[in-house]
Amino acid sequence: MKNVIMLEGDKMIIRVGEDLDHHVTKELKENIDAMVDKGIVRNIAFDFSTTGFMDSAGIGLIMGRYKKISPLGGEISIVGTNPAIERIIRISGIHKIIRMELVK
Amino acid sequence: MRDRMKLEFDSRSSNESFARVTVASFVVRLDPTLEEISDIKTAVSGAVTNCVVHGYENREGIITIQCYIEENEITIIVEDKGVGIEDVEKAMEPLYTTKPNEERAGMGFSFMEIFMDSLLVESKPGEGTRVTMKKKIDRK
Numbered sequence: 001m002k003n004v005i006m007l008e009g010d011k012m013i014i015r016v017g018e019d020l021d022h023h024v025t026k027e028l029k030e031n032i033d034a035m036v037d038k039g040i041v042r043n044i045a046f047d048f049s050t051t052g053f054m055d056s057a058g059i060g061l062i063m064g065r066y067k068k069i070s071p072l073g074g075e076i077s078i079v080g081t082n083p084a085i086e087r088i089i090r091i092s093g094i095h096k097i098i099r100m101e102l103v104k
Numbered sequence: 105m106r107d108r109m110k111l112e113f114d115s116r117s118s119n120e121s122f123a124r125v126t127v128a129s130f131v132v133r134l135d136p137t138l139e140e141i142s143d144i145k146t147a148v149s150g151a152v153t154n155c156v157v158h159g160y161e162n163r164e165g166i167i168t169i170q171c172y173i174e175e176n177e178i179t180i181i182v183e184d185k186g187v188g189i190e191d192v193e194k195a196m197e198p199l200y201t202t203k204p205n206e207e208r209a210g211m212g213f214s215f216m217e218i219f220m221d222s223l224l225v226e227s228k229p230g231e232g233t234r235v236t237m238k239k240k241i242d243r244k
Contacts, residue, residue, distance in 0.1 A: 023117035055149040060209035084142035
């Protein structure tokens with residue numbers, strides 16, 4: 001399943017596909033950054049409701065987007081994580097810099 | 105019980121999911137929990153991504169995975185014949201990455217260490233890298 005990108009004002013909502021690994025992040029990163037660079041997007045929400053797997057490449061993608069939008073006053077939020085993905089997010093420590101909405 | 109398998113495939117990012125799913129299906133005979141499966145997939149994914157991004161630097165190459173099951177322990181060996189690592193100790197430091205511009209989190213080896221019971225990284229510059237990971241699957 002592919003990633004689906006939606007726009008709500010200056011917020012980009014990314015419904016992440018089945019996997020968020022290095023293979024997927026390459027293309028996703030370019031899509032997000034193009035919209036941020038054009039000034040269209042300031043806040044990013046990752047929706048993991050339909051995602052089964054994420055690894056360190058996914059963490060790298062989120063960290064990188066955080067570095068990009070936080071100087072602009074933007075915020076990253078995450079929704080819909082399964083226990084495996086939530087565990088990876090917590091072990092990586094990035095839950096301290098992003099907003100996690102655990103209740104679906 | 106003793107069991108083994110060997111997998112050889114081209115170094116391509118599209119093969120990252122193929123590799124972790126294949127290893128996970130091999131481990132299923134040990135009756136792992138969902139969490140153990142997820143740990144193994146994360147570790148294999150990181151090791152294979154390292155081969156693609158660092159070992160072969162997105163060029164052509166062959167990645168080999170060998171798996172051994174002995175009793176309730178899985179050993180996974182992920183190998184490339186790529187550029188190798190100059191300083192393995194440095195490479196294994198959390199958050200360290202040689203490719204900050206590509207926004208690697210620098211957590212690949214850390215995740216392998218956290219999610220597996222043991223991790224051994226052997227590398228020679230110009231010859232390649234071999235990562236050996238072991239994990240015991242709890243008997244239910």
